[in-house]
Amino acid sequence: MAIDVESESPLVGDYENHQRGSVNHERDVHILSCAFLLIFLAYGAAQNLESTINTEADLGTISLGVLYLSFTVFSIVASLVVKKIGSKNALLLGTTGYWLFIAANLKPTWYTMIPASLYLGFAAAIIWVGQGTYLTSTAESHASDHNLHEGTVIGKFNGEFWGIFASHQVVGNLITLALLRDGTGGGSGDTTVLFIVFLCSMTLGTILMCFLSRRNAKEEASPQHSSVSFLSSVVSSSKSIISLLLDIRMLLVVPLIAYSGLQQAFVWAEFTKYLVQPKMGESGVGGAMAIYGLFDAICSLAAGRFTFGLKSITMIVSGGGIIQAVVLLWILLNHSVDYGIVGILVIAGLWGIGDGVLNTQLSALLGILYKHDLEGAFSQLKLWQSFTIALVFFFSPLISLKAMLVIMFAALCISMVAVLFLMLKVEKAFSDPDSL
Template sequence: MATDEETPLVVEEIPSQLNHKKDVHILCWAFLLIFLAYGAVQNLESTINTEGDLGTISLGILYVSFAIFSLVASLVVKKLGSKNALVLGTTGYFLFTAANLKPSWYTMVPASVYLGFAASIIWVAQGTYLTSAAHSHAYDYKLHEGTVIGKFNGEFWGMFASHQLVGNLITLAMLRDEEGGRTSGTTLLLIVFLCSMTVGIVLMCFLSKRNGKEDALQDSPVTFSSSVGSLLNSMSNLLLDIRILLVIPLIAYSGLQQAFVWAEYTKEIVKPTLGERGVGGAMAVYGVFDAISSLIAGRLTSGISSITIIVSGGALIQLIVLLWLLLGYSVSGGILGTLLPLLIGALWGIGDGVLNTQLCALLGLLFKHDLEGAFAQLKLWQSVSIAVVFFISTSISLQTMVVTMLVALCISLAAFLFLTLKVEKAFSYRSA
């Protein structure tokens, strides 16, 4: 018989009385307000904290911590409940942003480590909460489950992706370049961002608890050792599932392509042509197309078949960009030289929006009985990939990075197609 802590949080036997759409709207706005601030701060780290590469190293430490704590994030979310985990997770982003007011090794490193923990639980909680809301909404209103999951993920990731636009436009408006390469307005910008985060945190408190089982899990008298044993058993069982093994390469690639934007695109493609002030504008363009593609991809999602087609289309777009960078792209002047980096950002944003929405929808459909574990795997492999890019980006060339991305994309797409075209069909027949 399954123990209480192993009981999935999202299985409901009777219609709930929750307003699922309202909760999704609250979640979207809260994440937008928090991440328009954090995303802009992350983009600025390597520019405003240059002494001893403090900014870049802090981000590397952050994602190493993120990867480590992702191993236990699902246990924390199960014990706290997804709503409480979301609220706790916001504190890491607030602390990290505040640490930038007095950046030093004594403030940034501890804040980075703590943010790694907070990020691991907030993202597992986000995936669990959003998918739980989608399952419940589909059940209550007798709707197609895959369509609702796709629509909810499309709305969330579309709203989330717009943080790049809003945050970078605020940065562009408030920062001023001075003589000697210095920048003014940083302190006021950080204070504005902390205010935005505060509103987002307050909004998060208005989320509904998904169901009564979260309370039962929090109150159940289980020991720490039994909880850890259950976690290890759940993780080992999940990693023995060929479906998660085949989707892990695509998860890892999704982390690589995000870090490619932060570490290589801004430094090697945008800055040589548009300068440092152009980074905010280029990232805004990236965010706009990321948001649009997320909304469209979410609306088009209806099941495994649609996910396969949409992911393949997004992968093809990124493949074209990578081949262009490898074989034909060069820095040039004039109007064309200004437009090409923006075009690359737009195309890359489309691919990122596709991967974000479809990976979450795929995990929500395949692993509905262990959402916490599945989304923990998502953030574990993404954060490992991102950390690797941050640590090696200073020692390898753009061409080497592009070749690595091409190989990773081909391997991950092949594994994904094998999963969706062969393996999942076998699972469907078995469960029919």
């Protein structure tokens, strides 16, 4: 599929050649990974607590539903915003939404949480499209500068990023356990201290992002052509979104993207509610999620190291899918059984492995397939992920755990078949550089 990028302001490919030798691409990956760790150790832990500390009229759960619904809507235009302001500026802008959301939790009301959730939906779409674009751009530049295989570098960089990122569940939940010692999450004094610590962590993460190298040299549009350029960008972005949705490759990847969002929301909304909390209490939620994050991080690092191209991605994704299918069937066939603390922690660890596989391989896959339209590809990734997450938050109170498990198992089977078909039927198109 040919994509016209001449009229756009791409984030990949316009990085000036004379600058490449002076940029330490691996350093930028380290900075990006650590910055996301500092930001999301706060947000991830806060998200896990929302349904237990903001219980009045289900304010916490509804806020998360609004957040991911907003995330879905703004994912449609996120690629245009990132193209206009650049990936580094998009990363910095995105942090403001997470900071505001945590600040709103210091005084959680409908007048603070809902507006903060709406804005975070916009900020999240911007930061994640910026992250995917920036990381893939960095990998491509590093591969070009050092004459390395591009797919291998993309896999390695994604493995490092998602491995460090996944550890936010470990760090954030351990901080939560340390500051909420009574395990109830209901003490206003304890939660105030917790969210102040989270704000400090986010501030450090934002400062760290300022040290990232710029990945594009944006041309300044002259005033008389600014409106024409903006209109051209809107039209071009719309065409890109439609073209991607009509692309057989994207259609085959979308089921896996949707499932990745579904399985993440299952852990946040269903696993902690129906399995962890009844057996281990609210304090146990942090411990179980820490185990989940630990295995997620280890698997992300390992999966990234073994990613070389489409075949390796398909094999790794299939392995992760089998693990999650086993866990789903285990819970589905024994959902009324008392698993015990060890059983729950084993499920958390196995689920973390599956999540680590999906995070690294989806990012690497889109980076390899859509190097000429990274912003559009990662917009699709976050659009479908956030849409399925929002659906789970809104509809989980209305359906049983067994029904949710059946839906997830069916979605997993469909996504695995689509990925296998992608490799078997369309692989030759990917090996031809002119077709990408």
